[in-house]
Amino acid sequence: MDGHEREDVVEYRTKIFLPKLAEYEKFMAKHILNEEDRTLIKIMPMLKEGQHRIIAQYHDESCFHANDEAQNLWLQPGEQPLRKKSQGRLIHVSNFINEEDG
Numbered sequence: 001m002d003g004h005e006r007e008d009v010v011e012y013r014t015k016i017f018l019p020k021l022a023e024y025e026k027f028m029a030k031h032i033l034n035e036e037d038r039t040l041i042k043i044m045p046m047l048k049e050g051q052h053r054i055i056a057q058y059h060d061e062s063c064f065h066a067n068d069e070a071q072n073l074w075l076q077p078g079e080q081p082l083r084k085k086s087q088g089r090l091i092h093v094s095n096f097i098n099e100e101d102g
Contacts (some may be wrong), residue, residue, distance in 0.1 A: 017018065022029055024054050025056040026045060027045050027051065028045060028053070028054050028055070028056060029042050029043060029044050029045060029099065029100070030045075031084070031099060034049065044062070055098050055099070056099065057096050057097075057098050058096065058097045058098065059094070059095075059096055060096075060097055060099075061092065061093065061094040062093050063090055063092050064091045065088050065089070065090055066086035066087075066088030066089045066091060066092070068087070068088075
């Protein structure tokens with residue numbers, strides 16, 4: 001539907017994007033779980049002089065229709081649900097996420 005599994009997109013992701021991201025990971029902080037108190041411990045990268053830390057920014061987005069159909073309705077016995085004729089306006093929700101502060 002959105003092209004994520006097209007052959008050219010899969011090839012780009014596996015042969016170019018993911019290997020490049022793996023290269024950048026050595027410049028990123030890592031987070032490990034402290035089993036004792038279930039908190040995350042940040043481990044900073046070991047950088048040489050002149051190198052800079054990388055903080056990855058991930059983009060997340062979703063689209064919803066204002067009249068997305070409800071799964072549960074309160075109806076009297078024998079009543080039929082009244083549905084809107086259209087899906088309603090499209091609502092676009094977009095956000096940026098990073099490992100440093102959510």
